[in-house]
Amino acid sequence: MSHLVSKKILAIFIIVLLVVGIGAYFVGQITVVKPSPVKPALSGEIPIGVLHSSASEEGYFQSAINIAFEDVNKWFNESGIPIKFVPLIENAEESTTKACEKLESLIARGCQVIIGPQWSTTSLAVKPIADERKVVLISPASGSPALSIAGDYFTRTIPPIDAWQLVDVAIAMGRGINVLVVVYSKDTFGETSIAALEKIAKEKGVVIYESFAYDPTAKDFTVECSKLVEKYKEAVSKFGWEKVGVEIIGAGGHCVPWLTAVEKFPELWKTASFVGPHVAGATDVIKYTGSAAAKSGFTSIGPYARSPLSLSLKTRHKERYGTECYTYGYAAYDAVWIAALSILAAQEYKGEKLIKVIPSISRVYMGASGYCAMNEAGDRIAMDFEIKMVKFINDTPSWVTIGYFDSSTQTITWVST
């Protein structure tokens, strides 16, 4: 009898165990999370827009942008990240209306980040659309302070124009100049630049004797140059030759026509200081107007970076295209990298996310134009500059480095030549 009871108890025990075990298995299936293989959030082709303000700006910038896209895609490929960035290029053809249309076109084709535009006028025109559609703009050349707004979708890999004008004033002062005759382009860039120059000049004790605007769409500046000569001669008669300098404020594309006009006026060949648009090292200045540039002692500035990337870009650009990388081309190169790295960090191709990521990426990115950290308004905080002048070297006009501007100390270190 006890033997039978033991067998019954054992059977019940086994059944209970089975029921509990099977039940536990099924409950476990519900609660256990199976690890799934990691899939990248982004993959395939990602379009990045490139919006040029004009045909001439495209000519200046696109080569550096091409190299940037190649470098970025090569790095992503070597890193095993299955993303390829495809540039979609549009040109505003000097029209703000067309710029808006082209921006809409790029957005419609899937772009959430656009490299450009170059001109401040164009940037101001397209910015409201970018803000509304939550698409990020990364401009490599728009310097107007009117674009410095925190919380918008506009960023830039150059500091606002004040930083550039500070260098121009420092150059004048370094040369003993305390009177300037200035011509500036009648557009957003020119007008904000002259306002910045006047403010900085006043703080530093430099007098702006005369300033007047020129039409940036004009193809000949002979009349403007004749007026510049008139005002320059007036200033020289009042203050003395060694105290008076000339400055031209305008887009890089205006440099060649201005120097073409300067060639016709010998009075401008022997100024104490002649500073022009920011195109330091530009090949076309030497190619088309080298003689006038050298005669007038044309001086210009451009970004200066001690990074290996800077030298690499300079060398490869020269090898591939036969020309020096355009001054702002370094900033354009960095704009592409910042866009790509931000997309990688955000793991989502959406402007809303990218705009939050870009500032932190910029803080750790040391690019071809230097350290690209941006402030809360999306403006690059600082940039060091190289000062170059065109001189005759063995009877050949050539760019010569004459100094470096350190943005942290705001001083120029002159190089003896």
Next chain:
Amino acid sequence: MIDPLIISAIANSLIMGLVALGFTLQYVTLRVPNLAHTTICFSSAYITLTFWLLGYNPYFGVFIGFLESSILTYLLYNFLNMLKARGLDDVSLMISTIGISMIIYGFANIYLDYLAYVFKTYTRTFTLANADFKLLGIPGVIYISLILFVFFLLFFNWLLSTKFGIQLRAIVEKPSLAEVHGVDVKRVVGIAWFIIGGIGGIAGSLWPLWFQCDPWLGPLMLTSIFAACALGGIKSILGSLFGGIFIGVSQVILLSVLSDLVGTWIISFKTLIPLIIASLVLLFLPEGIMGKIQKYRGG
């Protein structure tokens, strides 16, 4: 040494005159404003650039520029005729020339990029003023454009007295009547457009020898050329020449005088000058100066 302002005014006015002449001739022969005219004319500036980049005298570009512009204009004429045969009205034909202008603009950009790739230099913005020769301190472009201007004036004077010229004048007066009298209108106008296009091409090929060029130059010049034709009289060949000269001079000399009178601030409104002239002419003198003179003579 001659004041650079005078030289600039002469170069600007002669080139404008030649281009405006072509615009008017095209209008009076086909009754359609060819809005691609300036784009075609100034596309020959790239021919000049090409010769210079190849190491040749840029003036070689003048001859090839004539051919290039002539062929493009002739092709455009045939295209417009084809559209006309399909029933398009004059306004639609005019708009189609805008499309052609954009196509040529696109090709200009491609060609300039190709030159940049081959010659390893920036080409989107260029000027060849430094490549020009000088005689007695005056740039060669002044001599060449003056010679060509006088040549074409005499050439047209002679041409209009030939059988071809008489046929052309008959077509300008009344195409249907000319056709009834046995004139092959299409052939005569086609040849006229070929020559006109070539003359514009010569003007365009001379432009970079003093001024700056870029792909947008052609479309940008349309306003000035239209102002020149409106001022001279849109149907007057001599008027368009005069209008071109006036606009070219006013953009330089008038601007300089105005800046002396009212201040340098006026300089930034340079490109408004042809627009203002065109507006005033259309308001107060819609038939143009030559049209007014002809009206006065005719009674």
